[in-house]
Amino acid sequence: MISQRVKRISPSATLAISSKAKEMRRQGIDVIDFGVGEPDFDTPDHIKDGGIKAIEEGFTKYTPAAGIPELREAICRKLKVDNGLQYTPDQILVSVGAKHSLYNAVQTLCEDGDEVIIPAPYWVTYPEQVKLAGGVPVIVETDPEEGFRLDPDRLAKAVTPRTRLLILNSPQNPSGAVYPAEDLKAIAEIVVENGLYVLSDEVYEKLVYDGEKHTSIAALGEEIKRRTVVINGVSKTYAMTGWRIGYAAAEVEIIKAMAKLQEHLTGNPASIAQKAAVEALEGSQKPVAEMITQFAQRRDYMVERLSSLAGFVCPCPKGAFYAFPNISQWHGKTIQGRRIGDGTDLAAVILEEAHVAVVPGTGFGFPDCIRFSYATSMENIKEGLDRIERLLSGASW
Numbered sequence: 001m002i003s004q005r006v007k008r009i010s011p012s013a014t015l016a017i018s019s020k021a022k023e024m025r026r027q028g029i030d031v032i033d034f035g036v037g038e039p040d041f042d043t044p045d046h047i048k049d050g051g052i053k054a055i056e057e058g059f060t061k062y063t064p065a066a067g068i069p070e071l072r073e074a075i076c077r078k079l080k081v082d083n084g085l086q087y088t089p090d091q092i093l094v095s096v097g098a099k100h101s102l103y104n105a106v107q108t109l110c111e112d113g114d115e116v117i118i119p120a121p122y123w124v125t126y127p128e129q130v131k132l133a134g135g136v137p138v139i140v141e142t143d144p145e146e147g148f149r150l151d152p153d154r155l156a157k158a159v160t161p162r163t164r165l166l167i168l169n170s171p172q173n174p175s176g177a178v179y180p181a182e183d184l185k186a187i188a189e190i191v192v193e194n195g196l197y198v199l200s201d202e203v204y205e206k207l208v209y210d211g212e213k214h215t216s217i218a219a220l221g222e223e224i225k226r227r228t229v230v231i232n233g234v235s236k237t238y239a240m241t242g243w244r245i246g247y248a249a250a251e252v253e254i255i256k257a258m259a260k261l262q263e264h265l266t267g268n269p270a271s272i273a274q275k276a277a278v279e280a281l282e283g284s285q286k287p288v289a290e291m292i293t294q295f296a297q298r299r300d301y302m303v304e305r306l307s308s309l310a311g312f313v314c315p316c317p318k319g320a321f322y323a324f325p326n327i328s329q330w331h332g333k334t335i336q337g338r339r340i341g342d343g344t345d346l347a348a349v350i351l352e353e354a355h356v357a358v359v360p361g362t363g364f365g366f367p368d369c370i371r372f373s374y375a376t377s378m379e380n381i382k383e384g385l386d387r388i389e390r391l392l393s394g395a396s397w
C-alpha cells in the first residue's frame with residue numbers, strides 16, 4: 001500500500017541514533033549525546049520577544065505564501081551586507097526551514113532522470129530529496145586529505161549530458177569543510193560551461209573558525225549567480241531550529257515557480273516565526289558572536305582529544321559544529337569481544353558500551369568516519385570523551 005516513491009527513500013540516519021539514545025535514556029541510562037544537529041544555546045531573548053509581540057498583536061493569520069515583505073526585505077539586506085549579493089524581494093522565498101527551501105528547489109529544477117551531483121560526505125537529506133523529485137543522485141567522493149572539498153577535476157569528470165544540478169554545502173555538514181573562493185571559482189566555471197545549476201546550502205555560514213571566511217558561490221559573477229539558488233536560514237545561526245524559517249534566493253523565474261509549489265504544499269511559514277526571523281536578522285548580532293566563541297573552544301578541545309585516541313585520524317574542521325574523524329584503522333580490531341568493521345560498528349559499541357551517542361558516517365556516504373557534534377556543553381564533551389577513551393583503552397589492538 002505504500003508508494004514506490006516513498007519506499008525508495010531511506011530514514012534519516014541522524015534521527016535513528018537519537019531515537020536509540022532516547023530509548024536508552026528512558027531505561028535510566030545516562031547517555032552523553034554527540035549526535036545532536038542543532039545548537040544547544042537558547043534562542044536569544046530579543047528574537048523570542050519578536051515572536052511574543054507578534055502573538056500579542058494578533059499577527060496570527062495567513063501571510064503571503066512566499067513570506068512577509070518585511071522579512072524578504074530583511075533577507076535582501078542580509079545577503080547584500082554579508083555576502084555581497086544583490087537581490088530584490090521578488091527573488092526571495094521564505095520556507096518552513098532551509099530543508100523545505102531545498103526541497104522546493106530540487107522539485108523545481110529537476111526533471112525525471114536528471115542527474116544531480118552530490119559531493120560525499122553529504123548531508124543525509126540531499127540524495128533523498130533528489131530521489132523524491134525523480135532525479136538520480138550521482139555521488140562524487142572528496143578526499144579527507146584535501147579537507148573534504150570537491151576536486152574540480154572530479155566534478156568535471158562526473159558531468160554527463162543528463163547532469164542538471166550540483167548540490168554544494170559550505171561550511172559542510174558533517175566534515176566541517178569550508179570552500180575558499182578559489183575552489184568555488186573553479187567549480188563555478190564548470191557549472192557555467194556545462195549549463196548546470198547549483199544549490200548552495202549556506203546554513204552554517206556564520207560558524208567558521210581560525211579566521212576562515214565564508215564565500216557564496218553566487219557572489220563570483222553574474223553568470224554563476226543566475227545559475228545558483230542560495231539556500232540559508234535562521235536555524236543554525238540564531239539557535240532557532242524549532243521556529244522553522246529558511247529561505248532561498250535566485251532568479252525571479254525560479255523563485256516564482258518554487259513559490260507556486262510552496263503555495264500548494266504548506267502555504268506560508270508560521271507568521272509568528274517570520275516576525276521572530278526579522279528580529280534575528282535586523283537585531284543585535286552579539287549573541288551570534290558569543291556562540292561562535294564557545295563553539296571554537298569546544299572544537300579545539302574535541303579535535304585534540306579525538307586526535308589522541310588510538311586509530312582516530314581527525315582533520316581539524318574549519319566550520320559548522322562537527323568533527324568527522326576517520327576510524328578505518330579499527331577495522332578488524334576487537335572491543336569488549338566485539339569485532340569492528342566500519343564506523344557503524346564502532347558507533348554502536350560506543351553507544352552501547354560507553355553510553356555516548358555518535359553518528360556513523362554511512363548515512364553521509366562515508367562509512368569509515370564517525371560524526372561527533374560539539375553542540376553540547378564543555379562538561380558533556382569532557383565526560384563523553386573520557387568514556388570513549390576508557391572504552392578504547394581496553395580494546396585489543
Ligand SMILES: *Cc1c(COP(=O)(O)O)cnc(C)c1O
Pocket residue numbers: 037096097098099100123169172173201203232233234235236241244245246
Ligand atoms: C541543519 C541543516 C539544514 C536545515 O536547516 P533547517 O533550516 O532547520 O531546515 C540544511 N542543511 C544542512 C547541511 C544542515 O545541517
